[in-house]
Amino acid sequence: MPTTSISPAATPLLTCVLRRADDALILGHRLSEWCGHAPMLEEDIALANIALDCVGQARSLYDYAAVVDGGGLTEDDFAYRREAGAFRNCLLVEQPNGDFAATIVRQVLFSAFIDPYFRALAASADATLAAVAAKAEKETAYHLRHSAEWLIRLGDGTQESRARAQAALDELWPYTGELFEVDDAEAAVIAAGIAPDPRGLAAAYDATLEAVLGQATLTRPAGAWMQTGGRLGRHSEHLGFILADLQYLQRAHPGATW
Amino acid sequence: MSAADDALARTARAAAATVCDPEIPVLTIADLGVLREVSVRDGVVEVAITPTYSGCPAMDVIGLEVQTALARAGIAQARVRLVLSPAWTTDWMTDAGKEKLRAYGIAPPAGKASRRALFGEEQVTCPLCGSTRTERISEFGSTACKALWRCTACREPFDSFKCI
Numbered sequence: 001m002p003t004t005s006i007s008p009a010a011t012p013l014l015t016c017v018l019r020r021a022d023d024a025l026i027l028g029h030r031l032s033e034w035c036g037h038a039p040m041l042e043e044d045i046a047l048a049n050i051a052l053d054c055v056g057q058a059r060s061l062y063d064y065a066a067v068v069d070g071g072g073l074t075e076d077d078f079a080y081r082r083e084a085g086a087f088r089n090c091l092l093v094e095q096p097n098g099d100f101a102a103t104i105v106r107q108v109l110f111s112a113f114i115d116p117y118f119r120a121l122a123a124s125a126d127a128t129l130a131a132v133a134a135k136a137e138k139e140t141a142y143h144l145r146h147s148a149e150w151l152i153r154l155g156d157g158t159q160e161s162r163a164r165a166q167a168a169l170d171e172l173w174p175y176t177g178e179l180f181e182v183d184d185a186e187a188a189v190i191a192a193g194i195a196p197d198p199r200g201l202a203a204a205y206d207a208t209l210e211a212v213l214g215q216a217t218l219t220r221p222a223g224a225w226m227q228t229g230g231r232l233g234r235h236s237e238h239l240g241f242i243l244a245d246l247q248y249l250q251r252a253h254p255g256a257t258w
Numbered sequence: 259m260s261a262a263d264d265a266l267a268r269t270a271r272a273a274a275a276t277v278c279d280p281e282i283p284v285l286t287i288a289d290l291g292v293l294r295e296v297s298v299r300d301g302v303v304e305v306a307i308t309p310t311y312s313g314c315p316a317m318d319v320i321g322l323e324v325q326t327a328l329a330r331a332g333i334a335q336a337r338v339r340l341v342l343s344p345a346w347t348t349d350w351m352t353d354a355g356k357e358k359l360r361a362y363g364i365a366p367p368a369g370k371a372s373r374r375a376l377f378g379e380e381q382v383t384c385p386l387c388g389s390t391r392t393e394r395i396s397e398f399g400s401t402a403c404k405a406l407w408r409c410t411a412c413r414e415p416f417d418s419f420k421c422i
Contacts, residue, residue: 042396042406049398056313060342131343135312138345138422145376146397208376 006077007086012188014068015088016195017129018078019231021061022089025079026239027110028054029246030097039100046146047103053139060132067128080250084239091230092175094239101154101164105172107147112208113179113201115140120196129194148212155216162217169213170221177226179205186231263298266333270303271296273331277323280316281401284362287320291350294341303328303336308346311402347371348421360385365407365418382418384409394418 008014031051038044062075092110097103118140121133154165180198182190189195213220229235249256274296275288287293287307295306305324309317321338328336348367351359356366365385382392389411396406404417 042398045400045406046396046398049402052313052315052402053311054313056309056311060312127343131345132312135309135342135345138347139312142397142420142422148376149397211376 004081005083005086006073006081007083008065008069008071008073008078010185011068012185013126013194014065015185016189017061017065017068019088019090021058021065021078022087023093023110023114024054024061025058026087026089026242027093028052028058029242030093030095031103031107033097034103043100050107050143050146053136053143057132057136057139060135064128064132076250080247084235084243085233087230087233087235087239087243089230089235089239090175090178091227091236092172092178094230094236094242095172095175096238098168098171099164101161102168102172104147104150104154105165105168107143108151108209108212109172109176110179111140111144111147112205112212113176113198115144116201116204117196117198120201124195125193144208148208151212151218152216155213155218165216166218169218173221174223174225174227178228178230181228181231183231263301266301266303267296267298269331270298270305270328270333270336273327273333274305274324277320277327280319280323282359282362282364284358285355287324289352289355289358291346291352291355292320301335303333304339305336306339306341308341310346314402346422348419351419359419363416364404365416367419367421369421371421380421382407384412384414385416386414387412 008018028051031047031054034047035044035051038047058079059075062078065078066073066075092106095102095106115137118133118137122130122137124130124133151165154161156162180202182197182199186195186198190197209220274293275286277287277293279285279287279290279292282290290310292307292310293305294308297304297306305328307317307320307324317340321340324338325336349371351367359366363385365382368380368382381390382394383390384392387409389409391410392407393410394405395408395415398404399406399417403420405420406415407418408415
């Protein structure tokens with residue numbers, strides 16, 4: 001594998017595939033950072049399992065990105081040879097793990113979106129995306145249940161856990177708007193029946209959050225202002241640090257295998 | 259397929275079906291439903307396998323083991339193909355496989371796979387004492403396909419195969 005960075009030509013389909021793949025890879029990487037550090041053994045295993053599902057979903061999607069690109073690239077090229085500006089993940093998934101409450105809130109906010117998204121994508125006109133999504137949605141249903149149960153315990157728990165969960169919710173809420181963004185690339189794949197329109201999933205997202213936050217006795221932030229940029233490659237500084245860790249080996253020893 | 263191809267496919271299937279899951283060695287990939295299809299095209303055997311979970315780390319080993327089992331059966335040339343569709347479901351696990359799991363101390367997937375409500379209840383029978391007085395400790399267990407449970411009758415913790 002050569003050392004140089006790649007920036008594949010962005011057709012709407014490739015853009016759409018990379019947005020889903022990058023979300024899964026970066027969230028999976030973030031969750032893997034908990035390995036050996038979670039507050040209890042069961043959660044260490046749970047977060048590592050969710051990370052594994054996410055990285056597995058990312059691999060299937062990068063495999064397909066390589067096919068769509070048609071330039072002889074592999075899944076590894078997409079993961080290891082793009083710089084931060086070429087990543088198309090939403091800003092939510094690159095936010096730091098913070099404390100356990102922040103990780104759980106981030107997971108609920110993402111899972112409540114991606115679970116119905118994958119379920120809708122399973123009906124895609126694109127057979128490969130439909131297959132990947134049909135597999136993934138069984139996994140994301142578990143991720144949502146796991147994180148939602150924790151959020152209820154934290155929110156409806158002690159004064160300390162409630163305060164931390166609410167603080168994390170207030171902090172991460174402005175990153176949820178990006179999940180529903182539709183630009184020209186997204187509109188093109190929606191029109192072609194390849195991807196679902198995320199705006200059509202907003203009502204279900206709100207209903208899920210209302211149910212979970214209600215049981216958790218947490219307050220949904222009122223602010224309407226939403227952060228944006230990740231889908232176009234404008235990231236928070238956190239992504240650079242993630243990639244430094246994630247890509248170190250292939251950047252230092254290009255093509256290394258074991 | 260010609261008669262020769264047919265015979266070759268049968269031999270190949272029998273060989274591939276003996277491969278065990280590296281994480282749950284009491285189950286073969288045929289018991290699990292991971293072995294999807296064995297076909298012969300232009301004299302070359304092609305074995306299709308499907309992962310239980312997207313990130314299942316056992317797939318590479320399973321692919322290698324299939325190649326080895328085929329080589330042992332005298333089939334040197336074979337392709338292993340990974341298929342995602344239709345998505346694997348616990349419904350494909352054979353009854354014999356479920357019984358082997360239970361005897362091994364893992365609760366087999368309970369009932370038919372279907373989308374549950376967000377906090378849907380499930381009932382799992384203790385594989386050790388048979389009691390239904392069980393509770394979930396964690397949604398995730400020692401592998402992606404299992405959850406961690408405990409029996410409040412015999413007090414033993416056990417793995418339960420997630421129903422998906």
